[in-house]
Amino acid sequence: xxxxxxxxxxxxxxxxxxxxxxxxxxxxxxxxxxxxxxxxxxxxxxxxxxxxxxxxxxxxxxxxxxxxxxxxxxxxxxxxxxxxxxxxxxxxxxxxxxxxxxxxxxxxxxxxxxxxxxxxxxxxxxxxxxxxxxxxxxxxxxxxxxxxxxxxxxxxxxxxxxxxxxxxxxxxxxxxxxxxxxxxxxxxxxxxxxxxxxxxxxxxxxxxxxxxxxxxxxxxxxxxxxxxxxxxxxxxxxxxxxxxxxxxxxxxxxxxxxxxxxxxxxxxxxxxxxxxxxxxxxxxxxxxxxxxxxxxxxxxxxxxxxxxxxxxxxxxxxxxxxxxxxxxxxxxxxxxxxxxxxxxxxxxxxxxxxxxxxxxxxxxxxxxxxxxxxxxxxxxxxxxxxxxxxxxxxxxxxxxxxxxxxxxxxxxxxxxxxxxxxxxxxxxxxxxxxxxxxxxxxxxxxxxxxxxxxxxxxxxxxxxxxxxxxxxxxxxxxxxx
Amino acid sequence: xxxxxxxxxxxxxxxxxxxxxxxxxxxxxxxxxxxxxxxxxxxxxxxxxxxxxxxxxxxxxxxxxxxxxxxxxxxxxxxxxxxxxxxxxxxxxxxxxxxxxxxxxxxxxxxxxxxxxxxxxxxxxxxxxxxxxxxxxxxxxxxxxxxxxxxx
Numbered sequence: 311x312x313x314x315x316x317x318x319x320x321x322x323x324x325x326x327x328x329x330x331x332x333x334x335x336x337x338x339x340x341x342x343x344x345x346x347x348x349x350x351x352x353x354x355x356x357x358x359x360x361x362x363x364x365x366x367x368x369x370x371x372x373x374x375x376x377x378x379x380x381x382x383x384x385x386x387x388x389x390x391x392x393x394x395x396x397x398x399x400x401x402x403x404x405x406x407x408x409x410x411x412x413x414x415x416x417x418x419x420x421x422x423x424x425x426x427x428x429x430x431x432x433x434x435x436x437x438x439x440x441x442x443x444x445x446x447x448x449x450x451x452x453x454x455x456x457x458x459x460x461x462x463x464x465x466x467x468x469x470x471x472x473x474x475x476x477x478x479x480x481x482x483x484x485x486x487x488x489x490x491x492x493x494x495x496x497x498x499x500x501x502x503x504x505x506x507x508x509x510x511x512x513x514x515x516x517x518x519x520x521x522x523x524x525x526x527x528x529x530x531x532x533x534x535x536x537x538x539x540x541x542x543x544x545x546x547x548x549x550x551x552x553x554x555x556x557x558x559x560x561x562x563x564x565x566x567x568x569x570x571x572x573x574x575x576x577x578x579x580x581x582x583x584x585x586x587x588x589x590x591x592x593x594x595x596x597x598x599x600x601x602x603x604x605x606x607x608x609x610x611x612x613x614x615x616x617x618x619x620x621x622x623x624x625x626x627x628x629x630x631x632x633x634x635x636x637x638x639x640x641x642x643x644x645x646x647x648x649x650x651x652x653x654x655x656x657x658x659x660x661x662x663x664x665x666x667x668x669x670x671x672x673x674x675x676x677x678x679x680x681x682x683x684x685x686x687x688x689x690x691x692x693x694x695x696x697x698x699x700x701x702x703x704x705x706x707x708x709x710x711x712x713x714x715x716x717x718x719x720x721x722x723x724x725x726x727x728x729x730x731x732x733x734x735x736x737x738x739x740x741x742x743x744x745x746x747x748x749x750x751x752x753x754x755x756x757x758x759x760x761x762x763x764x765x766x767x768x769x770x771x772x773x774x775x776x777x778x779x780x781x782x783x784x785x786x787x788x789x790x791x
Numbered sequence: 792x793x794x795x796x797x798x799x800x801x802x803x804x805x806x807x808x809x810x811x812x813x814x815x816x817x818x819x820x821x822x823x824x825x826x827x828x829x830x831x832x833x834x835x836x837x838x839x840x841x842x843x844x845x846x847x848x849x850x851x852x853x854x855x856x857x858x859x860x861x862x863x864x865x866x867x868x869x870x871x872x873x874x875x876x877x878x879x880x881x882x883x884x885x886x887x888x889x890x891x892x893x894x895x896x897x898x899x900x901x902x903x904x905x906x907x908x909x910x911x912x913x914x915x916x917x918x919x920x921x922x923x924x925x926x927x928x929x930x931x932x933x934x935x936x937x938x939x940x941x942x943x
C-alpha cells in the first residue's frame with residue numbers, strides 16, 4: 311500500500327511519491343477502503359498535486375476511484391492570488407452533476423399500492439437514456455437566458471416556485487455565469503436536453519425513510535423528514551451543454567497553457583490556466599453556465615415530479631407537500647475563503663466527485679440551513695441506500711468537502727459481463743425495488759455489486775467528523791436512463 | 792435459419808485503466824482503418840449490437856488538426872455532437888485521412904446510421920466526452936494503434 315496511516319481514518323502520501331508534487335495527498339477511509347483503492351488512483355492524484363498554486367494537500371475521499379486526469383473523489387484547492395489554476399479536467403465533463411432530494415407528505419402505505427404506476431408515469435414524463443429528447447423546446451436566446459439564470463430562470467417560467475430556490479445550493483444560480491462564453495456547439499448540444507435525466511449512473515428514485523434509519527432526530531424533523539416518509543431523489547447534471555463546455559475549454563487550455571502561461575502538466579486531461587487570467591475567467595464564467603443549466607434542468611424535473619404525483623394521487627401539488635430538501639453538486643469548482651496556517655486565503659476549490667460539506671455558519675450555506683451546517687446528499691448505487699448528512703467541524707480539514715456516492719470498484723465492461731440486465735431487473739423487483747429502464751445493458755453496468763459499500767464509505771466521513779449522518783433512505787422505485 | 796453476422800471490428804474494452812469511465816484500444820492496418828475502429832468502439836459504448844442499427848441516414852464529418860492525437864479527439868467528438876444534436880447512432884464509417892503538411896491533417900468521414908430508438912436499439916450508456924487522458928495514436932509492428940478513455 312502506498313499510503314501511510316496517520317490516524318484511525320486518515321492516510322498520507324508524501325511529496326516524495328512522484329517528482330513535481332507540490333503538496334502531499336491526504337486520504338480518508340477505513341483500512342479496507344484504502345487497501346482496495348485501484349492503483350491508478352495514486353498516480354492520478356499525484357498528477358493533480360503538481361498543478362500550480364495547489365494549497366496544503368490534495369484530498370482523496372473514501373469513495374475515490376480512478377477516472378481520467380484526476381480520480382473521482384478528489385478535492386484540490388488552488389490559491390488564486392498565487393498563480394492558482396483552474397482546470398476543466400479537475401471538474402469533469404458533467405459540470406454540476408448533482409443530487410436533489412425532494413420530500414413529500416406521503417408514507418409507504420400511500421405509495422405501495424401505486425408504486426408501479428408511479429414509476430411508469432415518471433418514466434413517461436421524464437425523458438431518460440441515450441439520445442433522449444426534451445419535451446421543453448427552447449430557442450437559442452432562451453437557452454442563453456437559462457444558462458445565465460439557472461433555477462431562477464426556471465421558476466420565472468413556471469417550473470417550480472420561488473421558494474424552491476432557498477433550498478438549492480447557491481440558491482440555484484451561479485451569479486458569475488456568462489452565456490457569452492458558451493460556444494455555438496455548447497448551445498446546440500444543450501438545446502434539446504433540458505429536463506432530461508441522461509444515462510449511466512443518473513437516475514430518479516423513490517425512497518423510503520424507515521424509522522430506524524433516522525440518526526439525528528432533531529435535524530431530520532427540522533428539515534421536514536418523518537418516519538415512513540416517501541421521498542424522491544434525482545441524480546443528474548448539465549447534460550450535453552455542460553459536456554461541451556468542458557470539452558471546449560479542455561481543448562483550448564491544452565493548446566495554450568505552455569505557450570501562453572508556461573504551465574506543463576503530466577496529463578493533458580489536467581490542462582489548466584491561471585484562474586485570474588482572461589482564459590481562466592472565460593472558463594469560470596462558462597462553467598457557471600453549466601451550473602445554471604444543471605439546476606434549471608432539475609427544476610424542470612421537479613415540476614414533472616409534482617405533476618405526476620398529483621395525477622397519480624389525485625391531489626393538488628401543495629397538499630402533497632412536494633418540496634426540495636436540498637440540491638447539492640459533486641462536480642464543480644467554487645471560489646471560497648479557507649484558513650490555511652493562520653492565513654485566510656482565497657481558493658478555487660475543485661471538487662471532482664466530491665460534495666461540499668460546510669460546517670455551521672459558513673456563508674456558502676443557504677440561509678435556511680446556515681446555522682445547522684450544509685445538507686449533504688450521497689446517492690448510493692441503485693440497489694443500496696442513499697444518505698442525507700450534514701457538514702460538521704472537521705470539514706475544515708477537507709476544504710469543506712466530503713464523499714459523493716458509493717464509488718465504483720468494477721469497470722463497466724466487467725459489470726456487464728458479470729451481471730445480466732434482465733435477471734437483475736427481475737431480482738430487483740422481487741426484492742421490492744420496482745425498476746423501469748430503456749436499457750437492460752445499462753442497468754447491468756450499474757449493478758449494486760459494481761460499487762463499494764456505501765455504508766462503509768459514509769461511516770468513514772461520519773466517524774472522521776467531516777459530515778454527520780442525519781438519515782438514510784432505501785429505494786422502492788428506480789427510473790434509469 | 793440465417794443470422795445476421797455480428798460486426799467484427801478491431802477494438803477491445805480495457806478493464807484496468809479506469810473504473811468510473813470506459814477505456815478502449817483499437818487497431819488498424821492504416822490510419823483510416825484505425826479511426827474507423829475507434830468510431831465503432833465509441834458507438835459500441837453507447838449501443839450494443841451495432842449490426843442492428845440500419846444505415847438509413849448519412850452524415851459527413853470533416854475535421855482538421857495539427858497532429859494525429861488531436862485529429863482522433865476531434866473526430867470522435869463530432870460523433871458525440873451528432874448523437875446529442877441529431878440523436879444519431881452510426882453503424883458504418885468510411886474514413887479518409889490526408890496529411891496536408893507536417894502540422895496539418897485533414898479527415899473526411901461518411902457516417903451511416905439511424906436515429907437512436909430504444910425500442911429497436913440495445914442502448915447502453917451515454918458518452919459525455921472524449922478525454923485526452925492517455926489518448927495516443929501510435930504504430931506498433933506495422934499497424935496503427937490507439938487508446939481512448941471516454942467519460943460516461
